Structure formats: C-alpha cells, structure tokens
Amino acid sequence: MWLGLALLSALFAALTSILAKVGIEGVNSNLATAIRTGVVLLMAWGMVFLTNAQGGIPAISTKSWMFLILSGLATGASWLCYYKALQLGEACKVVPVDKLSVVFTLVLAFVFLHEKFTPKLLIGCVLIGAGTLLMVL
16 A cells, blocks of 8 residues: 555656646746645645544644654755756756655664664665766766
C-alpha cells in the first residue's frame, strides 16, 4: 500500500512541477506559492472534515504541535525557494536538484533519528548525487 501511495506522490509531484512552471510565467513567485498553498490548505482541511478527523485536534501533544509547525515552516521555505528557482531556471534542471532532498533526508535521518545507514543507502545517495550532477551540468 505504501509503495503505491509513494508512487502516486511522485507522479503528483511531477505534475506539480510542470503545471507550476507553466502557471508561474509572468506571476511573482511568492504570490504563486501563496495561491498554491491556499489550494493545498483547502484540500487538506477538506480531507480532515471528509474523514471526520477533526475530533483528534485536542489530543495533539505540545511536542507534536511544535514539530508540525516547524515542519510547516520548512515546507513553506522549501516551496518559496522552489517556485523562485523554477521561475528562474529550467524545470528539467531545478527538479533534480530539488530531489537532492532524498539524500539530505537520509543523512538527517541517520544523524537525528539514528536510522540505519547501510552500504546500500550510501551507494544510493552517491548515485542520486551523481545523477543530479549529470542532469544539471
């Protein structure tokens, strides 16, 4: 189940990049990000109410609130940078660099979450980094 959802996520992310590149033409990148974020906000809260999940709000711990807020700030910063980069550069170059987030995530997961960093993961990180360089140079 998770693999299918992850593949759909990748497909939607690809569509996001292409649609954004076309839509951002002649639009301030911060304004474009705000419009996109507004749509995401409506969609997310729509799913909360559609699945009747709003009752879980009071049960969210202070720690969870703090990390969810920090995650939201990181997402916002990522989107602002991504849209500006997409506006200034070619999608075929911006997107691979953005996907270096995979490498950064693996390293951060190892350092902060103490997840295993196996030789297989190391090889994958090196290949993603090398592939990114090949695509943008």
